[in-house]
Amino acid sequence: MKRILRTQEFIIGIAVIVLSVLTGVVNPAFFSIANMFDILRNATIYGILAMGVLIVIISGGIDVSFPAIAALSTYATVRLLINAHYQGSVLLVYAIAASIGLFLGLINAFFISWLKIPTLIVTLGTSSMYYGFSLFFLGSLAIFNLPGQMIPFSKMALVTVQNPLGGSVGLHPAVLIMIAVALLVWWFLKYTMIGRGIFAMGGNREVAERSGFNLRQIEYVIYGTVGVLSAIAGVTLATFVRNAQPAALMGTELDVIAAVVLGGAAITGGRGSVIGSLLGVLFVTIMKTSLVMLGIPAYWQKLFVGVALVIGTSIPAIRARHLRQQMVSEVTD
Amino acid sequence: MKALYKKIFEQTQPKALIKKLGWDGYQVLLVFIAIFIFVLMSMLEPHTFPTINNLTSMAFQISELGILSIGMALSFLIGGVDLSITGTANLSAVLAGLILKNLLPPGASDTQVWLTFFLAVLVALATGLICGMINGLLIGRVGVPAILATLSTLTLYTGITVGITGGTPVSKFPEQVLFIGIGKLLGIPIPFLIFIFVFLAISILLNRTAFGFKMYMLGTNPTAAQFSGINNKSIILWTHTIIGLLSAISGIIILTRTNAAYADYGTSYILMTILITVLGGVAVTGGFGKLSGVVLGLIILQFLATGFNMVLLKVTGSNFFRDFIWGLLLLLVMVINYYSNVQKLKPKGR
Numbered sequence: 001m002k003r004i005l006r007t008q009e010f011i012i013g014i015a016v017i018v019l020s021v022l023t024g025v026v027n028p029a030f031f032s033i034a035n036m037f038d039i040l041r042n043a044t045i046y047g048i049l050a051m052g053v054l055i056v057i058i059s060g061g062i063d064v065s066f067p068a069i070a071a072l073s074t075y076a077t078v079r080l081l082i083n084a085h086y087q088g089s090v091l092l093v094y095a096i097a098a099s100i101g102l103f104l105g106l107i108n109a110f111f112i113s114w115l116k117i118p119t120l121i122v123t124l125g126t127s128s129m130y131y132g133f134s135l136f137f138l139g140s141l142a143i144f145n146l147p148g149q150m151i152p153f154s155k156m157a158l159v160t161v162q163n164p165l166g167g168s169v170g171l172h173p174a175v176l177i178m179i180a181v182a183l184l185v186w187w188f189l190k191y192t193m194i195g196r197g198i199f200a201m202g203g204n205r206e207v208a209e210r211s212g213f214n215l216r217q218i219e220y221v222i223y224g225t226v227g228v229l230s231a232i233a234g235v236t237l238a239t240f241v242r243n244a245q246p247a248a249l250m251g252t253e254l255d256v257i258a259a260v261v262l263g264g265a266a267i268t269g270g271r272g273s274v275i276g277s278l279l280g281v282l283f284v285t286i287m288k289t290s291l292v293m294l295g296i297p298a299y300w301q302k303l304f305v306g307v308a309l310v311i312g313t314s315i316p317a318i319r320a321r322h323l324r325q326q327m328v329s330e331v332t333d
Numbered sequence: 334m335k336a337l338y339k340k341i342f343e344q345t346q347p348k349a350l351i352k353k354l355g356w357d358g359y360q361v362l363l364v365f366i367a368i369f370i371f372v373l374m375s376m377l378e379p380h381t382f383p384t385i386n387n388l389t390s391m392a393f394q395i396s397e398l399g400i401l402s403i404g405m406a407l408s409f410l411i412g413g414v415d416l417s418i419t420g421t422a423n424l425s426a427v428l429a430g431l432i433l434k435n436l437l438p439p440g441a442s443d444t445q446v447w448l449t450f451f452l453a454v455l456v457a458l459a460t461g462l463i464c465g466m467i468n469g470l471l472i473g474r475v476g477v478p479a480i481l482a483t484l485s486t487l488t489l490y491t492g493i494t495v496g497i498t499g500g501t502p503v504s505k506f507p508e509q510v511l512f513i514g515i516g517k518l519l520g521i522p523i524p525f526l527i528f529i530f531v532f533l534a535i536s537i538l539l540n541r542t543a544f545g546f547k548m549y550m551l552g553t554n555p556t557a558a559q560f561s562g563i564n565n566k567s568i569i570l571w572t573h574t575i576i577g578l579l580s581a582i583s584g585i586i587i588l589t590r591t592n593a594a595y596a597d598y599g600t601s602y603i604l605m606t607i608l609i610t611v612l613g614g615v616a617v618t619g620g621f622g623k624l625s626g627v628v629l630g631l632i633i634l635q636f637l638a639t640g641f642n643m644v645l646l647k648v649t650g651s652n653f654f655r656d657f658i659w660g661l662l663l664l665l666v667m668v669i670n671y672y673s674n675v676q677k678l679k680p681k682g683r
Contacts, residue, residue, distance in 0.1 A: 062480060111664055115671045118617050120414070120480060121607060125663035128604050132657025140653065251600070254488050267481045299500045306489030310471070313485050317476040 008264030052226035060269025061119035067249035068130035070234030081147035105227020202269025374640035396524035412619025413479030420490035426584035426594035429453035465577020469570035502595035514589030553620030
């Protein structure tokens, strides 16, 4: 019990509850079902992206190219299908985007496993390449006449409730995609050999290699998965906003990384959990909604995310040092 | 007298010069690449590229990016990275800008303007100092990994900037102070002079002081540095403080050159500065690299950027090709570095 109380996941969970209650007291509209649906919807994109980021961070790397992959794969797919006058289901849209995302992710993996340089630098480079590619070769305008059944899909709802402020609010089925992705990633990390290998690799590369994990293969799986997840998030975003943009999600990498780190993933690798990351995403999303509901102007949002991030990253660092000191004193005793 | 001549002759001979600068083959290669690109662009655009006008305008553009690159190089040298440099630069610029906007009565005299500007510069430098110190404390004392610490503070500093400006630019400053950003002294742009000054100061710091030596030690092997009696925490703290100061200086140049300051300025600068630093031969793992290499990388990149603008903009009208090329170039440099390292590590005589 004491161990659970001390985890970062527990702390972020408490933070989510405290934040919600605080906002709810000031503005009761926070606890309306309409608002809950809104928060879930907003958390969907970040949630899917966060699962990819989580895998990378557990492995001890950092990937800043996932928004670029999401934007490029979605934009390319939409343009391709429009040119083909595609009218069918959204599944094909997801499938094509996912394959492009996979390809882009594998490019990342190729450079990372070949050059063995900090992943931040590789992905910064590819991020610039992917954005530059889509803006230069594919065009810089937003596309509004989405192909196939994307527009009807965007209007679907699992349940619809009346909004007290008027109109009705539906819960979009894409939330199920996020839940499915989260379950899959959880299973993958916990019950597959490669999943355990990712933890081992983040904990200590050398030890992982000596114990027989094929690090190159693991790296390809990690960055390929990130590519696929980014593409899924990109298509879902295009569905939500009903257009595809070549520079969509640009600049969101920090928010998503922040959410995952707040959720207890250690940037040095080897530690992190699906539930923590989801709580982190929820925290960041709720904070943004709360600030608006508390009457704080939207432009202060980034400051609050920054403060949360500085505190959220300092706590594990301080605790790790504390632990080290304890160990040292035990040894010297 | 004859001996002096001889000495000068010897020192200006290429080989002696290279030896004196402490260069290896890589820097010489960079010089050749720079000359090659210059000649190539001059051949493609003979009427616009090799002109005094163009060289001057490149000197203007190079300055703010150059100072930020030096900051990035310092963070690499001690084995870290600083992603918050643009955040610090923009925060300093905005605070200085607000002082210039709000403290000056309309129709203020020259003296009033310059005194206020002096105050604004002091505030900007103090901001940079504090921002850098926060980074240094987070990394050194608290023990947050450099990537994560500066990623957090990038969000924090940008957040403060967005908050106090409400997301809108602060602009239209008194004309006198713009002289700092767009004026020339003896035909040389003032920002470029500031850049040269910063370059010399940091070179001396790195090559001639104990502090600089300790920075290299820390970057090469933190544990060994610790056991040889170096206070790693204080080196990290002061290095990041210097980086913060450099960012603030760059912020002042941005403010006076563009006549505006806002939160999102130069978002591509992070990539650019890392590209320049890596191209300049600074090791991403720390402890190795020279400032002269960084300057050469900067010059190469500026030649390329201006050249692309001239050649490509005419053909396509789109500027995004540059983003694509920068990314590609960064990867290419890493590939070249990889192979040259493999060569170095190979046992000799086999």
